[in-house]
Amino acid sequence: MVRESFQEQLSKLRNDILQMGNLVENAIDMAAVALVNQDLELAKKVLMDDDKIDQLQLTIESACLSLLALQQPMARDLRFIGTALKINSDLERMGDYARNICKVVLQIGSEPFIKPLVDLPRMAELAQQMVRENLTAFIKQDRDTAFEAALHDRDINKLYNDTFIELVGLMTGDARTIKQSMYLLFIARYLERIGDHATNLSEWIIYMITGERLELGDMSTVNKTNPQE
Amino acid sequence: MNMLKGDYMGNKNKMETRNLNLYYKGFQALINVSLPIKENTVTALIGPSGCGKSTFLRTLNRMNDVIDGTRIEGEVLLDEGSIYDAGVDPVVLRKKVGMVFQRPNPFPMSIYDNIAYGPRIHGRKKKDDLNEIVENSLRAAALWDEVKDRLHKSALGLSGGQQQRLVIARVLAVDPQVILMDEPASALDPISTAKLEDLIHQLKSNYTIVIVTHNMQQAARVSDFTGFFLNGEMIEYDVTNIIFTAPRIKRTEDYITGRFG
Numbered sequence: 001m002v003r004e005s006f007q008e009q010l011s012k013l014r015n016d017i018l019q020m021g022n023l024v025e026n027a028i029d030m031a032a033v034a035l036v037n038q039d040l041e042l043a044k045k046v047l048m049d050d051d052k053i054d055q056l057q058l059t060i061e062s063a064c065l066s067l068l069a070l071q072q073p074m075a076r077d078l079r080f081i082g083t084a085l086k087i088n089s090d091l092e093r094m095g096d097y098a099r100n101i102c103k104v105v106l107q108i109g110s111e112p113f114i115k116p117l118v119d120l121p122r123m124a125e126l127a128q129q130m131v132r133e134n135l136t137a138f139i140k141q142d143r144d145t146a147f148e149a150a151l152h153d154r155d156i157n158k159l160y161n162d163t164f165i166e167l168v169g170l171m172t173g174d175a176r177t178i179k180q181s182m183y184l185l186f187i188a189r190y191l192e193r194i195g196d197h198a199t200n201l202s203e204w205i206i207y208m209i210t211g212e213r214l215e216l217g218d219m220s221t222v223n224k225t226n227p228q229e
Numbered sequence: 230m231n232m233l234k235g236d237y238m239g240n241k242n243k244m245e246t247r248n249l250n251l252y253y254k255g256f257q258a259l260i261n262v263s264l265p266i267k268e269n270t271v272t273a274l275i276g277p278s279g280c281g282k283s284t285f286l287r288t289l290n291r292m293n294d295v296i297d298g299t300r301i302e303g304e305v306l307l308d309e310g311s312i313y314d315a316g317v318d319p320v321v322l323r324k325k326v327g328m329v330f331q332r333p334n335p336f337p338m339s340i341y342d343n344i345a346y347g348p349r350i351h352g353r354k355k356k357d358d359l360n361e362i363v364e365n366s367l368r369a370a371a372l373w374d375e376v377k378d379r380l381h382k383s384a385l386g387l388s389g390g391q392q393q394r395l396v397i398a399r400v401l402a403v404d405p406q407v408i409l410m411d412e413p414a415s416a417l418d419p420i421s422t423a424k425l426e427d428l429i430h431q432l433k434s435n436y437t438i439v440i441v442t443h444n445m446q447q448a449a450r451v452s453d454f455t456g457f458f459l460n461g462e463m464i465e466y467d468v469t470n471i472i473f474t475a476p477r478i479k480r481t482e483d484y485i486t487g488r489f490g
Contacts, residue, residue: 003487072446074473074485211475 006071010080013067014138016060017084017091021135023053024091025128027098028194032124034105035187036117043102053095060088076208083208090197090204094131097190097197104183104190114170114177119159120184123191126152126159130198134205143209150202150216156195163188237453238468242306243268243407243437244289244326249303251284251293258284260461261303266407271429271438273452273469275445277489280458282441286409289439290326291319307407324351327400331412333392335384335399340367340376343384343395347403362402369435370398371428390421394428401432408432410440414447426451445485449473457481 027046034043064085067073073081130149137146167181167188199217206214244266251259259281266272266289274282287293288305291312305312312322324347336343344363345353353359363380367373372394376387384395393413400408410429414422429438429451442448448455448469455472457465457480465472465481476482483489 006487074445074449075476075482077486078474 003071006067006073006077009063009067009071010077013060013063013081013084016056016063017088017138018135020053020056020060020088020091021131021138023049023056024095024098025131025135027053027095028124028128028131031098031101031105032121032128034102035124036121038105038108038110040106040109043105046102047099050095050099053092057088057092060084064088079208079211083204086204087201090200091131094127094194094197097194101187101190104186108180108183111180114180114184115166117184119163119166120187120191123156123159123163123188123195126156127191127194127198130195131201134198134201137202137205138208141209143206146202146205146209147214147216150199153195153199153217156192160188160192237267237270240267240270242266243308244439245304245306245309246285246288247304247306249285249288249305250301251281251288252300252302253284253296254298258461259288262458262461262463264456264463264466266437266439267454268437269433269435270453271433271440271451272454272456273448274439274441274456274458275443275448275485276458276464277484278443281461282456282458283411285458285463286328286411286439286441289407289409290323290328292323292328294319324403325405326407326409327403327405328409329393329396329400329411329413331415333389333396333416335387335392335395337383337385339381340384340387340395341380343399344402347399351403366398366402367395369401369432370394371424371431372398388421390417390424393417393421393425397428397432401436405436407437407439410438412442413440415443422447445473457484459484 027049030042030046030049033039034046064081067081071077130152133145133149136142137144137149164185167185170177171181196217203214203216206212242265246262246264249259249262250257262281262285264272264285274285276282284293288301289312293299293301301313307322307325311317312326336346338346341363344366345359348359348362353362364373364377367376372391375391376395379386384392387395393416397408397413414425417425426447429440432438433453440448440451452469454466455469456463457472457476457478459480465476465478467477471477472481473485476485
């Protein structure tokens with residue numbers, strides 16, 4: 001094997017990306033638990049931990065840029081480093097959304113929920129699943145797993161639409177629910193965005209494995225009903 | 230820019246080899262090489278030492294003819310005509326298909342006489358004609374401004390990078406159609422290399438260029454198409470962008486990512 005030090009650096013980058021993925025997956029998990037249990041301490045912990053994600057993002061970015069400049073990678077190495085650079089940003093954004101969810105959890109505080117939370121935890125679960133499956137695909141170089149991970153985004157979008165319609169219904173019926181409905185809607189929106197970034201993970205990991213550029217985002221279901229789009 | 234590189238796919242084949250085999254005494258140096266060379270493009274040939282890429286390059290203007298014990302099978306076409314046909318004069322062929330080597334090899338004479346040497350051999354004697362050819366060739370080789378005031382000084386006084394551009398000007402002076410370059414930048418510093426690469430870009434609009442290089446970044450920078458050679462075979466040929474981002478064949482991938490051996 002030639003270029004051993006280069007291979008070592010690639011291997012370190014791979015581990016850093018995995019660590020980044022794990023931190024983000026945990027952040028989404030903790031944000032969902034903090035929301036459901038109204039665990040304000042846990043929400044604060046997610047806010048604090050986001051710094052680690054931001055730090056790691058910088059480390060990974062610098063490593064990628066150094067490798068590009070110093071090793072002039074080609075073919076699969078180039079695709080790997082390009083992918084690392086891109087999914088690094090996606091993961092960091094996902095971490096930010098987990099943090100944003102926790103900020104809203106702190107706003108809601110211990111105020112009783114206006115409705116049982118079913119769809120939001122389900123969305124968080126799907127988002128985590130997308131991250132986990134993509135990390136598996138990343139390690140095993142498994143295109144099919146990355147592709148299947150992206151399919152969950154449709155379910156997330158559907159749940160987002162359902163939540164949107166339900167909360168608008170609540171607000172229309174009872175003005176006292178407006179404030180919390182808005183908070184919950186923000187959370188739904190953040191989870192929906194996490195799903196979109198997780199779809200990007202699939203797209204880039206597939207590119208890394210095979211060189212194909214796919215557009216896996218399925219925004220059609222969201223566009224129909226979302227006035228923001 | 231990379232997307233543009235794919236646009237040359239429709240260019241006609243200026244040259245082409247079909248099932249080219251080359252034997253040197255008992256050894257087969259090229260095995261069934263079929264490769265198109267598209268007009269007005271740069272084709273880079275890459276591969277480890279001894280893979281046959283330089284040998285292949287030399288078959289394109291019959292430079293291997295001068296090596297005893299060399300035998301060729303298959304076809305090498307220039308504008309669809311075989312260059313190994315009995316009626317083809319190798320000297321005329323090499324005027325159409327010029328060559329630039331690894332080490333700049335200016336003749337030990339003035340800059341002017343270096344450029345005028347080829348045209349004179351081909352019968353151009355008029356002073357005005359020669360002046361024009363010398364100036365145009367040096368301009369096309371991006372060397373004119375640097376040497377116009379010392380045309381009658383020895384070419385050996387030029388820097389390595391200037392000498393290599395002089396050699397290119399000398400090739401251009403006999404009005405070639407195809408220019409073969411065998412590791413033209415391997416003896417040059419980075420600035421001379423950058424100038425040479427710029428020159429290759431400019432020349433492409435009027436000439437067809439084939440370049441052998443060990444420097445893969447250089448192949449990626451200057452070429453539109455790349456062929457990867459290994460053990461006398463051409464393993465993969467494609468648009469340069471594809472070869473360097475997502476080659477289809479594992480041996481190509483292993484070579485360009487440095488995982489060989």
